[in-house]
Amino acid sequence: MLISVAATTALAVAPFMTTASADSYPSKPVNYIIPFNAGGESDLSARFQQASFEKVAGAPTVIQYMAGAGGASAWSQLNSMPGDGYTIMGINIPHTILQPLQKEVGYQTDDLTPVHYFHYTPDAIFVPTDSPFKTLSDLMDYASKNPAMVTFSGSGSNSSNNIAQVRFDELAGVTTTYIPFSGTGPAVTAVLGSQVMAGFNYATSGSNYGDKLRMLAVAAEERLPAFPDVPTFRELNLDLVGGAYRGVAVPSSTPENVKQKVSDIVSAINADPDFKQKMEDGGFVLTDITYDKMDNFIAAKTKEYTAVAEKLGITAKR
Template sequence: MRQTSRFKTLGLSTLVAGMLGASAFAGPALAADAEGYPDHNVQYIIPFGPGGESDISARLQQQYFQELTGQQLIIQYMAGGGGAVGWSQLNEMASDGYTIMGTNLPHIILKPMGKDPGFTTEELKNFHYFHYSPDALIVTNDSPYKTLDDLIAAAKKAPGSVTVSGSGTQSANDIANQRFESLADVKTTYIPFKGTGAAVTALLGDQVKAEWGYTTTAANHSDKVRMLAVASEERHPLFPDVPTFKELGYDMTGGAYRGIAVPQGTSEEITKKLSDIFSQINQNPEFRQKMEDLGFVLIDVPYEEMDAFMAKRSKEYEQVAREMGIIE
């Protein structure tokens, strides 16, 4: 199966080579001098289309990367397969430190569990995770559910009657709904849509009674929606009146996590230097304020802590994957 999947991606590699530049697919390269790195622009591939939260994050990082290094982040897109098209080709790209790619959780863990997407989680050399969009249970401003307890009471009274929209299956939203049902001992009807935008439209159009979205969703539609609870460790500064699930007695934290990886052959020295650069960006007060204003929650997982971080997340997602029937 692995060979077949890789073979199928070769045609696409040829097509996008012109867009990304020949160097991205030049194969193994001599490791760049870590001391002088970077001495030219770095290609930042987003494995989704433009305009999404991964793209927004990268655009905001550009300014601070240039301030720190004197070089630019050149953003390119390789959309398809919910990120799988890009991730399946990352290790075919030049491993000189001048090609990096965005990665997302739970995507890079769940996708290889269900079928062969052309990559395994272990093949992706993640060097930094910088933020997440916390899951949030969202209703319209005029919803009869004023609190999380109100929604739970309705779901218990008539199992399946509370319809909830979300962004796709095997997504952060889908996982959040599965965990919530288990912890609250309720049954809802989860309806997957193609993206967060469509899920919000369904909520605003009264097609569903609630939505599994993110704090970023609430920030973008603050005049029309409100959150019943948010899956973060602490209350979000944009929404000081919205309780966390933990406060309400449900051990739920998580959402859509975003980070960056390099091809496997990239030297440890350059991988570490990249991690340090993005950690510095994350600590910039101006950058942090911009991200928080958009509803993101910043985290700082450097290369040295990546194995432990991924192991913890993998354990959580594996449990949910069994409940969802992705694995036995």
């Protein structure tokens, strides 16, 4: 009975505590968990955020890593973590939509609580600089005459790169072959080593490998400031826009006002000129999908990626 009374008292006091903590949040370092290994796009963009976090929020953030199962190891544990705003986690689309559709991964899309999606890395087609394909038209002409002979490397199966390749084939009326690798690094290495004819990689690879790669087209709505000479797919009459969206999530038990505060902090970081410059120079495209817009955004993306799941060979499990 004593335990029950104590628990009841704690619940009664909780609303007052969460309101006060939201007013002063954050008053200590925030743990920022990245569900992948160090060195990838999720880590890089979080590092850029980290540089602006204390300036915007008044407290620092500490980046930690919890890699495994393409992010699922961390996302499946998120709701068991403290919901006090001092644990936040990177979150990715299409991963968190396609993973639960494909198999049991310890969470469902609706279990997760993203509070802000702050950027995406557009998909792009790369070839080595010595490739005979000088333009996207060159590659499409070859693919049209040689079905399945054009090989694309990409970061994993059922990834944004994989989706982009499927959509490209549909829009261009060609058949190409997608070869998944364990991450962006190995996928780009395959292009550089001519193990494949081309790569459907993220535009950020253009910043990392510069004169060794030629970017033929990018799946952004507008040309990227870092690559002003690279046309968008839309400019080339292919309606292909998209990439890997990255954001910040919190445990579901986090109070609403703290969720909103985290979203506000991420928005303020997005507006920081230093952060914007780093992201644009790296080939990232900033977005500002705030907590109040999240339900509509996730619903739209779930509909979009569920429709493409069957083309990827995914049979919905729910």
